[in-house]
Amino acid sequence: MSNFKKIIPFVKPYKKYAYLNIFFNVLFALFSTLSFISLIPMMQVLFDQTKKKTAEPTYKGIFEIRSYLEDFMSYKITTITEEHGIQTTLAFMVVIIISIFLLKNLFDYLAMFFITFLRNGVLKDMRNAMYKKTIELPLSFFSEKRKGDVISRISGDVNEVQNSFLSILELVVKEPLTIVFTIVAMFAISTKLTIFVFVFIPISGYIISLIGKQLKKKSTRAQEEQGIFLSTIEETIGGLKVVKGYNSEKHFGNVFQRSTERFFELSNSIGNRQNLASPVSEFMGITVIAMLLWYGGNMVLVDKTLEGAAFIAYMGLAYNILTPAKAISKASYSIKRGNAAAERVMEILEQENYIEDKIDAFEKHSFEDKITIENINFSYEKERVLKNFSLEVKKGQTVALVGQSGSGKSTIANLLTRFYDVQEGTIKVDNIGIKDLKLESLRGLTGLVTQDSILFNDTIKNNILLGKQDATDEEIIDALKIANAYEFVKDLPLGINTNVGDSGNKLSGGQKQRLSIARAVLKNPPIMILDEATSALDTESERLVQVALENMMQNRTSIVIAHRLSTIQKADKIVVMQKGEIVEHGTHDELLAKDGVYRKLVMMQSFE
Template identity: 80%
Template sequence: MSNFKKIVPFIYPYKRYAFLNIFFNILYALFSTLSFVALIPMLQVLFDQAKERKTKPVFQGILKLQQYGEDYLSYYITTTKSNHDPGYILAIMVTIIISIFLLKNLADYLAMFFITFLRNGVLKDMRNAMYKKTLELPLAFYSEKRKGDVISRISADVNEVQNSFLAILELIVKEPLTIIFTITTMLIISTKLTLFVFIFIPISGYIISLIGKQLKKQSTKAQEEQGTFLSTIEETIGGLKVVKGYNSENYFNTVFQNSTQRFFNLSNKIGNRQNLASPASEFMGITVIAILLWYGGQMVLIDKTLSGPSFIAYMGLAYNILTPAKAISKASYGVKRGNAAAERVLEVLDQENTIVSKENAIEKTTFNDNISVQNINFKYEDENVLKDFSLDIKKGQTVALVGQSGSGKSTIANLLTRFYDVTDGSISIDGINIKDMSLYSLRGLMALVTQDIILFNDTIKANIALGKLDATDDEIIEALKIANAYEFVKDLPKGIYTNIGDSGNKLSGGQRQRLSIARAVLKNPPIMILDEATSALDTESEKFVQVALENMMQNRTSIVIAHRLSTIQKADVIVVMQKGKIVEQGTHEELIAHNGTYNKLVTMQSFES
């Protein structure tokens, strides 16, 4: 139950609904028991078995409550009979029974009414917490997890916690109280008969518990499989051009169907095992009642130690235990499923975020002097990417990082923005270690334009305004002009209010890239990081984007990661990297004259002029 304890904080904001639910569940359990006790006087009137009593009984304490109840009932029936016919008494008894059943069902409805607010509130807050955590976790987390699996945890697993795990709230109040009140009343009616019943209850309970032993393990597998096929959907839709272009529809269809078949098999096992809970508990209950009929019948007919009406009410109470017992067995299996889901949810919520702002972090809003990278080492898992790397970037400089794939160029961008942290060494801005700065202020000093163009299914304005949410239409248009993008945006049906589709798929590659540049321009940071911003573009689109980049880099400190000569020819410093180390640095002319690695790269046409 340790997982339930971790879920409890989500319940606190809704605790008043929990208390109201408990209160009405207590009333439900009480009225549920009274509804069967109320049958005794009605049956006594029907079969004319009420004792004659003309004196009003005196209450002599809780231990003699049963005797007092029987005596008072006899007194009431005797005195009422003298003034009214039996039909009148019977009508009163029927009215009392109907009233008790009405109150029982009203209490049940109100208990469910209040628990609905709690369950849906916990669902909302847990989903919000999961989404917030997914935004906060470092990029390294998502290099190990499938995106579809994370989506499955936020949607399906959180829903399972709400549907199954929170059933424990009902499990620990409503049903146990109903059983306690019922058994207490059964003990009052006949202690001997009730003790006889207790011999068989543990046996039936043990048999039922055997059914649910493997449920949690199978539920975990099913939820993992759900994450797998959601990942397949997400990856297939994202790579639909490749899937269709390589005629791979059948392959991906097979992968998906194999996953859903495994999910189908697991779901059937879980469902059938869970479905067995209710009939098994009912059969065990009926078996106990059958034994009761035999033993109790002897007490009524042979021993004469129990009256007929009391025995009939007792049997009703015994059957009244069946419904909550069935609910408990069913809910306990639900809790096992919910526990498996809760583990997957809590795995994300409990995940340590290693990249956070330290306490009392420095809020830096200006860039005055330089960026200093000193003797840094960095590794992705066990692979060294940067080794003893040092670089000094002065304010206003354009510094280009070039080299073959895998040389560590993009890693520099990831470390400057603290998407990852260095293993050794330090990165400083104006002499302040970036780990001492708040993440918000550090990233506020920078704008990133990547090779992978990331746009969202929203309007052009919403996409560009991410770095400045209160931007006016005029500011958006000015940023678009600097990014050389307004010439196509102004011709769109709704201008800057045009929706660009999922990942901006209504636009060309060059148009999308210019929008991402406009987003960086509007943010207007002092430091610009361009990570191979033109590598995916055709020559014509590249010319438009290159003009946009040159406009944007004016009067800014720029770090350009590129493999096209057109992007870096005018850079103040070109840093040539190889296997995580700097092998050359200088201007374009100096490096060509040096006739080293850079010149070889140019000659091999790794750069295009």
């Protein structure tokens, strides 16, 4: 139950619904018992076994409540029969029984009515918390976790936890109270018969408990498998061009089918164990009922120590225990599954986020002087990417980082924006360490254009508005013009209100990249980071994007990570990197004159 205790904070906003559910469940349990007890006087009237009482009984205390209630009921039945006849008495008894059953079912409905708000509220808040945590976690978390597995936890596992909450309230309130009230009534009718019943109940409970073993372990494996095949779906749809282009449909189909086959086998095993719980508990219950019929029958027919009407009601009460017992049995299996799901949910919610604001972090809204990178060392797991890296970028400068793939260029962009944190050394903005700044403040100072043009399945307008939520249409159009994008946007049927499709797939690579630049232009940050913004484009698109980038970088501090050296000739400083270290730096002309690594890179790209 430890995982469920961690879910309790999500219940607190809806605790009034929990209290109302408990209140009506108590009433349901009480009236469920009364519905069977009310049959005793009815049957006594039918079989003419009612004791004749002409004087109203006197209440003598709680310890004689049973005899008082019996005498009072006998007195009422005797009075009504004498005044109005036996038919009126029967009608009166029928009205009482119907009223009790009506109230019992009304209380059951109200209990379910209020728990619906609790369950759906917990579901909503847990999903919101998981989504919030997911987008706050550092990028390194998602290099280790499958995205499909995270999606599975937010959708399937949270839903399983929500379903289990109903089971918990049934397990600790509704069904146990029904059993308790029923047992109290059974003791009131016959202590001897009830003690006889309790000899068999522990045996039944032990047999039923054997079924539940291993359920949590198998449920965890099933939920992990669900994450695997959801990941396969997500990756396959994302890379559909590659799948089709390499005729790999069969391969990925086999991968998916193997996963769903494993899920099929686990689900069958879990489902069959759960399905076994109900018939086994019912069979054990009927066995107890059969023993009752034999023993109780002797008490009625042979020993004459129990009335026939009371025994029939007693049998109804005994059977009344079976339904909540079966529900508890099912609920216990549901909780095992829910516990496995809660474990996976809490793994995300309790995941440590080592990139977050310090308690005394402060805001900074302007960039005045320089960016300083001092003696940075950084590794992805055991792979050293940067070694004693130092760099100074003054306000208004354009500094380009060049080098072969794997030299650590993009890592600089990730560290400047705190997508990752430096392990050794410091990064400062205006002599203030970036770890001392609020993340929102730091990222508000920077604009980022990456090699992958990330657009969302929405309109051009809403994609650009991410740069500035309250921008006007005129500001959006101005940003599009600076980014050389308005020339194609204005020709679209709906203009800036055109939907770009999933990941912008209705647009070309160059068009998507220019929209990404327009988004950064609209944000208008003092520091711009361009991470190989043109490397994935054809020559014509690159030319248009390059003009857009030059427009954007005017009067701005820019750090340009470039693969194509033709894009950074005008940079104030070019830093040449090799295996995480700076091997050369200077202007384009200075580096060519050195006849070193930079010149070799230029020659390899056939650029003079």
